[in-house]
Amino acid sequence: xxxxxxxxxxxxxxxxxxAEPRRRQILDVLAGxxxxxxxxxxxxxxxxxxxxKHLRVLRAVGAVDVRGDGRQRLYRLxxxxxxxxxxxxxxxxxxxxxxxxxxxxxxxxxxxxxGGGGGDE
Amino acid sequence: xxxxRSATVTLPTDEQILITRxxxxxxxxxxxxxxxxxxxxxxxxxxxxxxxxxxxxxxxGGRWRYVMVADxxxxxxxxxEYREIVPNERLVSTEVYEAMPDAQALDTVxxxxxxxxxxxxxxxxxxxxxxxxxHVGSGMEDGLQDxxxxxxxxxxxxx
Numbered sequence: 117x118x119x120x121x122x123x124x125x126x127x128x129x130x131x132x133x134x135a136e137p138r139r140r141q142i143l144d145v146l147a148g149x150x151x152x153x154x155x156x157x158x159x160x161x162x163x164x165x166x167x168x169k170h171l172r173v174l175r176a177v178g179a180v181d182v183r184g185d186g187r188q189r190l191y192r193l194x195x196x197x198x199x200x201x202x203x204x205x206x207x208x209x210x211x212x213x214x215x216x217x218x219x220x221x222x223x224x225x226x227x228x229x230x231g232g233g234g235g236d237e
Numbered sequence: 238x239x240x241x242r243s244a245t246v247t248l249p250t251d252e253q254i255l256i257t258r259x260x261x262x263x264x265x266x267x268x269x270x271x272x273x274x275x276x277x278x279x280x281x282x283x284x285x286x287x288x289x290x291x292x293x294x295x296x297x298g299g300r301w302r303y304v305m306v307a308d309x310x311x312x313x314x315x316x317x318e319y320r321e322i323v324p325n326e327r328l329v330s331t332e333v334y335e336a337m338p339d340a341q342a343l344d345t346v347x348x349x350x351x352x353x354x355x356x357x358x359x360x361x362x363x364x365x366x367x368x369x370x371x372h373v374g375s376g377m378e379d380g381l382q383d384x385x386x387x388x389x390x391x392x393x394x395x396x
Contacts, residue, residue, distance in 0.1 A: 204373065204374055205246055205248065205373055208246055208254075208372075208373045208374075209243075209244055209245070209246040209256075211283050211285070212244040212246060212256050212258070212283070213243045213244045213258075214283040214284050214285075215244075215280055215281060215282075215283035216244050216258045216260075216280075218279060218280035218281075218282070218283065218284065219260070219267075219270055219280040220260065220261070221279070221280070222270045222276050222279050222280050223260055223261070223262040223266055223267065223270055224262075226262070226266045226269060226270060226276075227262055227266060230266070
């Protein structure tokens with residue numbers, strides 16, 4: 117039981133939820149729309165208990181929502197829960213965006229020099 | 238002027254980073270700005286500090302080294318070696334962040350021109366997901382175990 121505590125803690129964020137390839141596969145399938153668990157079982161070629169286990173992890177971080185529809189339970193993707201992953205890369209992207217904005221300034225200068233030098237063949 | 242001035246970063250595989258950006262200039266000028274030390278010093282800092290070193294020995298086997306003193310006062314340094322050079326079109330070089338010397342990446346940058354504009358594509362190929370993640374997440378303490386092939390999809394779903 118004690119061992120279960122750190123494990124629960126480490127799986128309870130979006131990064132860990134998508135670290136497992138099968139869980140990414142589930143998200144890929146759900147990106148196409150809401151699906152009952154049987155569809156996921158078929159798409160992944162896994163036994164239902166394993167699929168359910170992965171769905172529990174995904175639900176724990178909010179990446180997947182579930183609703184009952186008659187006898188079926190339908191699962192769907194909630195992209196917003198994966199936003200921390202997006203933000204992580206965004207920081208890096210911001211650095212490059214600013215770098216390139218400086219490069220735009222340099223290029224404007226080069227274009228002027230080239231144009232102003234005359235004889236642009 | 239570019240319609241969106243923003244670079245796009247995606248993670249096509251567990252070991253790669255792909256950066257793309259369009260420029261309102263012909264590619265020989267983008268190439269010149271990319272490979273001339275005095276010009277590199279004017280843009281590579283990304284407004285995060287001052288570049289003190291930009292050495293470029295532009296020939297196959299030649300080395301490059303960039304050093305920046307960031308606004309916080311600390312220094313970051315990168316270096317590598319040119320592996321392939323096709324003027325105005327394509328550069329392949331290694332890249333090492335000197336604080337993490339084991340994580341050597343291979344960078345391939347290509348410039349494609351259309352109607353006087355240039356699409357620059359920079360592919361960073363790491364040798365492991367750990368190194369790739371450390372590169373993207375530099376500054377984050379957690380050893381991230383994610384694989385972000387979902388990223389583009391997520392970005393689209395947030396629009």
